[in-house]
Every structure is written in structure tokens, then in C-alpha cells.
Amino acid sequence: MAIMKTEVGQTTLFVNVLSLKKYDKIIVSMSGGKDSLACLLHLLELGVSRRKIELVHQCVDGGPDDEEFMDWPVTEAYCKAISKYFGIPIYFQWRKGGILGEIMRSDSLTNDVYFEQKVKRSKKVVKLETTRGAKATRLKFPAMKADLRTRWCSSSAKIDPFRRALNNNPDYVGKKILVITGERREESSNRAKYEEVELHQCNSGKKLVHSWRPVIDWKEEKVWDIIKRWKIQPHPSYMLGWSRMSCFGCIFSSPNHWAMMRQIAPERFEKLVDLEKEINHTIDNKLTLEEKAKKGNLDLLPAGEELKYWTKIAMGKVFSVEDIIVQDWKLPIGAFRGSAGGPT
Template sequence: MNRQLHLLSARDLLTAEPVPDLAAADVIVASHSGGKDSMAALDETVRRAEAAGVRDRVVVLHCDLGVTPRGHTVEWPGAVDLARRHADFYGLPFEVRRSARWPSLVHRIRDRGQFPGLFTRYCTSEMKYAVARKFITEQVATLGVTGRPARVVLVLGLRAEESRDRAAKPTVELDRRSSSGRRTITLWYPVLRWSTAEVWDRVRATGLPHHPAYDQGMSRLSCSFCVLASIPDLICAARLRPELADEYTRLEADMGSPFRRELPMSEVIRRAGRAA
């Protein structure tokens, strides 16, 4: 059998959107940013894990992007506390991990001398995925699995609507880069094919609170100033977090590199002021 499908049940192989065979997993790590997609993905994970009789194997992980040199959280304030509250609701263990090398994404940007971009998304690869995989290493070490690789499912709330690259992904795939003789990591994107409306329907069905930034105009909840965010979201973020926007402007000046080539943070701030 193809190794990529080793955690798929026979029944799920017949469906359009495969689901990992969660009963075969030794640990299920659900990444939770505090955003709506993570909320829906976590709820779907819990439902599926409960049906498979392995709810006790789910652990919720928040990868924190840290605090800037001027004392501002890179992520939306309250995101980590909200993720913790959601984990508590389901009775699941909750863990927070950060990069051991950089105190925050802003420190990493300064070290690199430029902001992330479409083809240089080190913000996710180094500050989130690498941190998640290190956490998985910790988990595997405590499992005590012998005679075979530990089976890990990493759940991520990615959705196809957000980019062409994500739209091309399968719902379940083997993380070949991070799998080894000690562990096999299967990536699962349970809400990949869901629409925004379907995500919000599930969020409302949980009865759990969502982050207030959505009610204040944000359509997505990644880091507060994501280089890949829409212009309306960036303008909204600058209006809601002017001090962080100012710190990014100072960072641009120090590095001589703009936030986005066609859109420096100073212009985002100017548009936010005009929209106020």
C-alpha cells in the first residue's frame, strides 16, 4: 500500500474526501490558532475521534508567534486564551509552544532583513510548522512505541478558498519531510473543502465564542499583519492595532525593506486613517 494512505480506512478510500484512520493513530495533534477555521477543524476532529473511540489521543497545540521588541503580540491579543478555552470545552490537553531561537516573528524578520512573501513564507515554515514538528518529537518520545514508527496525525485548519496552493492539496497527505523511522506524520486538513459559510455554521453550532476581531471587520485571523492578507484586512488591522502598525513602519525604515513591495505599512496606515 502507498505509504501516503497508510492511515486511511478502507471505507474512507471510497469517498471523495479521505479521512485518516484515527483509530490507528497514536496521537492526534490539533493545531489551533484561535481563528474560525481552527475552531471548525477542532470540532470536526473531536467528532471524528470520538466516533473512532480515540478522543483521549487528541491534544491541542497553539504555536505562538511571540512578543515584539516593543512589547506587542504578533498575533491578535487574546488568541491564545481563546484557543485554550476551546480546548478546555472539549476536555482536551492544551499546549503552547514558541520558537526557541527567536522571541517573536518580528525578531526573525529583523534578522533576515526582509518581510516574508508569497515565495518566502518562513513565517509559517519556521515559526509554526517547525515548532509543531518539534512538539511532535516531544510527544513521540513519551509514547513508548516500539517495533514500528509512532503514528501521528497533525490537524491543520487550512482551506482551499484561501490560495491556489491550498486548493491543490489533498485532504490527507503524508508529511514525507518530517516522517522518519521513529514517526510517520499524516497531515489532515478537515475543513479544506469547506466554504466560509460552512465554517461559520459549524462555529455557531459549537456555541463557543469566536475572536472579537471578526466582529470588528477582519475576515481572517492569522498574525495581525500577514503579508498575504487582503488590503481590507490590513487596513482594518491598522485601525485596530495602530501601535503594532507603527512598529512595523519603524522596522521597514530600519531594514530599508517594505512590508510588501507594492504596499508599505506607511501606506496601510494612511489608508486606515482615511477609512476611519
């Protein structure tokens, strides 16, 4: 048993961290990116029983009936394939309307949250109505800031749906839960300040919830090494030259990534361009997306048939479990390309 320190207001608490065997549930926040995948593989190498692990994924564009807008179309299918290959269940969570719904919010509460809950051998979708809070108007993109109050895409589309699902799922009552996320200090100066272990905000008298960032001190090389060791196919975005698997239309995308998006998915790029004009607000404080893309180049994109193949996969909604393992594993073109294209 280890001791961890966590800050609550002005008070420093010392909390007993259990051995991995003593948690009833270990919940891995699975974005589909390399770091969350490395977390899962690390748990398995530590000998954690797959029966204790659950994967959760927040659908940033909302539910099945909502419009594709910010995310890679293939991401949910890729996460399902990971789930199926390892025999570990995955549960999806989302806010109605996703990020686009929040951008277009006008004199209203934020939209309701939905989450999948296990029911015997199946799942059901649970709706959590938003009844509290103040009505507000956004009509703005999230700010390119570390502060989640202004860079609200992460808090609204990911953190809050996860929190509400965890707090309202009766399956977790009375359980000891460990939440796993894949932040790494190498990624940014802000993440360098994160604690490796801490008391999760969902901890309560009804359930014990700890948070662990097992790869926080890993260098990128170690992340790719464990994925290579397991011969897992990385998310298609890496094969197309993206360095981090965040939203396809991530607000932190570099000029190169906007140019690359315009090249492989012009209709998706135009959606964002049109929205900037509609709401009279740009993602970047100084440049429109069209201006920013013009400053970029396509040097990171693969060429020829490889480009055609991975574009088709990335922009589709099918990813086979048979494609998860790659015997002739190769480092993706997006590896070691720096932190552009992801959150701070």
C-alpha cells in the first residue's frame, strides 16, 4: 500500500492507494490515442485481470444522431476494435450535440449527458438531464488556453460526461475504483505539473475513487515501444502524420495540420470555415482557418497509395478487429513530430 498526497483547497491530504488487486473496477479513459493505449497495455503487463478493467470513451461529437464535426470519423470504431480484441468492455459517453451543440448554445442550459451502462450481457443508454446551472450563450469556439473554463471543449465534451456517468452509475456504488488516464508531463508545461496519483473528484461516501496517470513520466519513445511490443496498429491519424490523436479539428492544430485537413477532408475543413463566418468568431485570435491553412504545408502527409488507404480508413466508420494486430509493425509517420495538434 502506497501513500499519495493530494491538494484539496488549502489542505494537503495523505490518502492510502490500494494495490491494483484490491480495486473492484479499473476504468481506463480510452481516447484511441497512443497514450491511453499504452496505459491499457501497461496494466496488462502488470498482470491486472481483464475482468476488472473497463474502457470508457467520450464521443466529442455527441451521440449516433448528432452531426460529425470535430472528431475523426473512425475513432469510435477503432476503440471498439481495441475492446473486442482484448475482450475488455467499452462504454461510450457523450453530451447531446457534442462540441458543436455547445458552440451553438444560445440562452440555454448545456445539453443533457448520455452514458452506456452494463445490463446483464448487454448495455442500455442512460439519459442524465441537465436541470441545474445558468442559461448562457456561447456562439464561440473554445479558447486556445490551458484554462478549462475558457478551453471548455475538454471539460464539456469529455470531463463532465465522464464525471456525471461515474457519479450516476449505480454499478459503482460501494466499489473501490481506480481511474486511469494517459497524460504525460513531456507533452506540455501544464501537464508537467500534474500529480501521478490523486483523489478523484468523484470520490465520495458512496464509493472510493482514486486517479492514476501511469505513463505520466514516460517519454514518447517508451509509449511507442510498448505498442510495438504488442504489435498494435496505432490509430489511423498517426499514419497520416498527426502527432497526437485529439480531435480531427482540434483548436490547437498547427497551420500544417489545417492544411493537411483541407487536403484529405475538404468538406470537413469547410464546415469549420463556414461556422467561423456564421458566428463571426475564429478559432485563432489572429487568423481565420483559411489564412492559417495557407501558412501550412503537406510535408507530413504520406504519399501515393498509403495516403489514399489511410485517408479512406480515417474518414470511414469501420475498423476491423482483425486489423488491430500488425505483424510487420512500423513506426507511424506521425511519431516524434512534437506536440502540435493537441491540448496543452
